[in-house]
Amino acid sequence: MITLHHLNNSRSQRIIWLLEELGVDYEIKFYQRDPVTILAPKSLRDIHPLGKSPVITDDASGITLAESGAIIEYLISQYGPQFKPEQASxxxxxxxxxxxxxxxxxxxxxxxxxxxxxxxxxxxxxxxxxxxxxxxxxxxxxxxxxxxxxxxxxxxxxxxxxxxxxxxxxxxxxxxxxxxxxxxxxxxxxxxxxxxxxxxxxxxxxxxxxxxxxxxxxxxxxx
Ligand SMILES: N[C@@H](CCC(=O)N[C@@H](CS)C(=O)NCC(=O)O)C(=O)O
CATH class of the missing domain: 1.20.1050.10 (Glutathione S-transferase Yfyf (Class Pi); Chain A, domain 2)
Structure with missing residues (x-):
């Protein structure tokens, strides 16, 4: 199972869009920004030391991955090669x-x-x-x-x-x-x-x- 650690109102929304396009099984764990500082809650640091969203975990590979670009590249490589142009084209x-x-x-x-x-x-x-x-x-x-x-x-x-x-x-x-x-x-x-x-x-x-x-x-x- 893929889990997306998702912060409200954040870049992480684009990963949900990708997961939907991929049609894979996934779950979302929700995190709320502090209403005053708009920072992520400390609990996100339990998933990744920098405490930013998005972060995914994937039971199939055992990986925990942060940084949207890396997450997109990972998900496409594993589950959606149709979203990546042919190598070196x-x-x-x-x-x-x-x-x-x-x-x-x-x-x-x-x-x-x-x-x-x-x-x-x-x-x-x-x-x-x-x-x-x-x-x-x-x-x-x-x-x-x-x-x-x-x-x-x-x-x-x-x-x-x-x-x-x-x-x-x-x-x-x-x-x-x-x-x-x-x-x-x-x-x-x-x-x-x-x-x-x-x-x-x-x-x-x-x-x-x-x-x-x-x-x-x-x-x-x-x-
Ligand atoms: N370059 C990173 C940026 C991650 C990032 O800064 N995420 C924001 C959400 S849009 C965040 O977690 N902010 C809360 C905080 O800094 O505490 C990525 O693309 O994943």
Whole structure:
């Protein structure tokens, strides 16, 4: 049996979508974020020392695995070779690229954006507040926002010519890219100026397996 250790409102939702597409037997163990800090509960550290979600365990291989990209690669290798392009084909390199790009390039400025937004509203002595706000705005304007914009434009251009990230075939790269893109749509970072990303997000969100995953995963603000 595969167990997914799932945190509400998190990247882990894309693993539920994949598990549904694979049609394998699996169970979900639910973890709730702290409502104030939005951090994961300590109990997740009993499963993996870093205490982040997603994490899976698989009784068939005895493995415990964290990191969405590695989990997707593992599940596809074990249970869904149809979601991986043929080794060393052009699509395979695209698959590798987008599988890494999602967490390696796109998520870091998005997480930074969240942190700096929080910094602007965090409780602090009143005389520090204007300085903190100025610093946060400066970093957002000079680094974070331009980086997010550049990457979204790049993705928009790619999706103008591709149904899925690697072409005509739904692959692991799509599960991995789904979270930052749907979160960006939900947070208003992607408007009408990104029609191909909009269409792409609607396309995967309307799949039966995605919807089934949504019904099973509990609270999720990005769909
Ligand atoms: N790169 C990791 C990131 C894992 C991660 O940061 N997960 C978030 C959920 S979206 C988390 O567990 N946050 C709670 C915490 O940091 O306490 C992955 O893709 O799996």
């Amino acid at each position: 052009e699509q395979y390199w695209q698959y590798l690229y987008w599988l890494h790009f999602s967490e390696g390039s796109l998520m870091p400025p998005m997480v930074m954006r969240l942190v700096f937004m929080k910094m602007k509203t965090a409780p602090m002595p009143f005389f520090i507040k204007p300085v903190a706000k100025m610093l946060a705005d400066k970093v957002m304007q000079s680094f974070v926002s331009p980086n997010i914009r550049n990457q979204l434009k790049y993705i928009e251009a790619h999706l103008a010519n591709h149904t899925w990230f690697c072409g005509d075939q739904l692959t692991g790269a799509d599960f991995q890219m789904s979270f930052p893109l749907e979160a960006s749509v939900a947070r208003g970072l992607i408007g009408d100026d990104y029609p191909h990303i909009q269409k792409y997000v609607k396309t995967f969100q309307s799949r039966a397996a995605y919807q089934a995953g949504l019904a099973k995963g509990g609270e999720y603000d990005y769909a």
